[in-house]
Amino acid sequence: MKATAKLASTLAALVGVARAKETTVSKVEAALIEAREQVASANREHDAAERAYESGLLDESAAALAKLLDRKASAVIERDRAAALVKALENRLAEARAAESRAEREAVHRDAVAKADAIKARFADEYRHHAGAIRNLLRDLAEAETARLQANPLQQEFGRIEPVEDAIRGAQWEPEEIVSSEVVTLWCMDGRTEPLPADKQRDVRPRGNSELHRGLLPSTASGQCSPTAGQWECTQRQYRRVVVREASRSSTADSLLQAVHLPGLHHLAEHYVTSETWRSPDTALAHLSRERPADPVIARPVVERFELIPEPPAEREAVVPFPKREPDPAPRTPSARETRAQHTPSKIMAADRLAG
Numbered sequence: 001m002k003a004t005a006k007l008a009s010t011l012a013a014l015v016g017v018a019r020a021k022e023t024t025v026s027k028v029e030a031a032l033i034e035a036r037e038q039v040a041s042a043n044r045e046h047d048a049a050e051r052a053y054e055s056g057l058l059d060e061s062a063a064a065l066a067k068l069l070d071r072k073a074s075a076v077i078e079r080d081r082a083a084a085l086v087k088a089l090e091n092r093l094a095e096a097r098a099a100e101s102r103a104e105r106e107a108v109h110r111d112a113v114a115k116a117d118a119i120k121a122r123f124a125d126e127y128r129h130h131a132g133a134i135r136n137l138l139r140d141l142a143e144a145e146t147a148r149l150q151a152n153p154l155q156q157e158f159g160r161i162e163p164v165e166d167a168i169r170g171a172q173w174e175p176e177e178i179v180s181s182e183v184v185t186l187w188c189m190d191g192r193t194e195p196l197p198a199d200k201q202r203d204v205r206p207r208g209n210s211e212l213h214r215g216l217l218p219s220t221a222s223g224q225c226s227p228t229a230g231q232w233e234c235t236q237r238q239y240r241r242v243v244v245r246e247a248s249r250s251s252t253a254d255s256l257l258q259a260v261h262l263p264g265l266h267h268l269a270e271h272y273v274t275s276e277t278w279r280s281p282d283t284a285l286a287h288l289s290r291e292r293p294a295d296p297v298i299a300r301p302v303v304e305r306f307e308l309i310p311e312p313p314a315e316r317e318a319v320v321p322f323p324k325r326e327p328d329p330a331p332r333t334p335s336a337r338e339t340r341a342q343h344t345p346s347k348i349m350a351a352d353r354l355a356g
Helices: 002-019 025-055 062-120 123-150 152-158 164-168 281-288 336-342 345-355
Strands: 177-189 205-208 211-218 231-245
Touching: 025 062, 123 152, 123 164, 123 281, 177 211
Parallel strands: none
Antiparallel strands: 177 231, 205 211, 211 231
16 A cells, blocks of 8 residues: 555656646656556556455455455556556657757747848948958959050060069969989989889999999899890989979969959849950940939839639529430341232332322
8 A cells, every 4th residue: 555655656756747838858758668667566456456356255354355355456547547647748849859859940040030130230331331341352453454454565665563463362373492402322224314212222232343334223123124144234313302392383364354243232233343254444434434313213013913813612593505416226127038028010000000
C-alpha cells in the first residue's frame, strides 16, 4: 500500500507537467521518462496483487480476499493512470516540440521583418545619395582619363601619366626584381648547356687528379641509356644563380567606367550609370555629364468593368430535356425468293387481265 500511495503522489506530480500551459521540451522529456518508469512499477504492483489474490482464493477468508481484491483493483487503477499519463505526456511532448519549432520559425520571420523595416526607412534616400555620389565620382574619373589620353602625345616631352584607375586598383605593371645573385660551379652533361639537377650533382664521379673538371655520370643515375659503357661524360662549368621576384602581370579587371551599373529605383526611371563594354573615357564623360530627368509619374487610369455573378444552383430553372426522335427503320431488301415469286407467269397474266 505504501508503494501504491507513493506511485499515486508521483503520478499526480507528473500530471501537472502534462497539463502545464507553458513548458519546455526538456521538462516534458524528463517527465515522460519518469512516467514510463511509473508504468513499469505499476505493472509490477498489479502483478504482485493479482498473484496474492489468486494464491489466497482457497485459503484466505472472505474478508481477507476482499482486501486482496481491493488491492488488485487499486493496482489496476494506478496502472491505467500511469499508461494514460504516458500517452498524455507523449502528446504534450509533440505539442511542445511543435511550439518550439514554430517559435524558431517565428523568430526567423520576426528578424527578417525587423531588418526589412529598418532598411525600408533609409533605402530610398540613401540609395539616391550614394548612387549620385558614385555617378559624380565616375564623371570626374572619366574627365581625368580623357585629359590623360589627350596628353599622351606629350609624354616624351613632359613624362608619362599613369592611368588613375589602374594605379589605385593595383593594375600597374611591376618589373622583375633580383633578390640575390652568386656564381656557382656545377656539373653539366657534355653537349648540353643546362646543369644537372641538384639530386644528380653528387652522382658524378671525377675522372682523376689530372682532370678534376671532368667526370662520369652512370646511365642509371641519369635515367637515360648511355651509348658508351653505361656512363655519360660531364664537365664542371660556372653558372650565375639568380633568385628573382617575377614581374607582376597587368590586371584583367573591367574598367569601372564600363562595368559599373546603377539603375534607378523606379523601373521606368533614368539609370544613374549604365554599363557599356565599348565605352571609352570620352563617351563615359558625355554619358555621366548628362542631366538626369526626374522619375516619371506612373499613369493610373480609372476604368470600369463588369463581372458576372453566377446564380445559386437552387434558383436556376429546371431544364426539361427534349425527347430524342427515334430514327426511321431502314427499308428491308426483299429476298431472292420473294423477287422470283413476284415475276411468276400466273401473276403476270393476272396483271395483264386487270390492265385490259
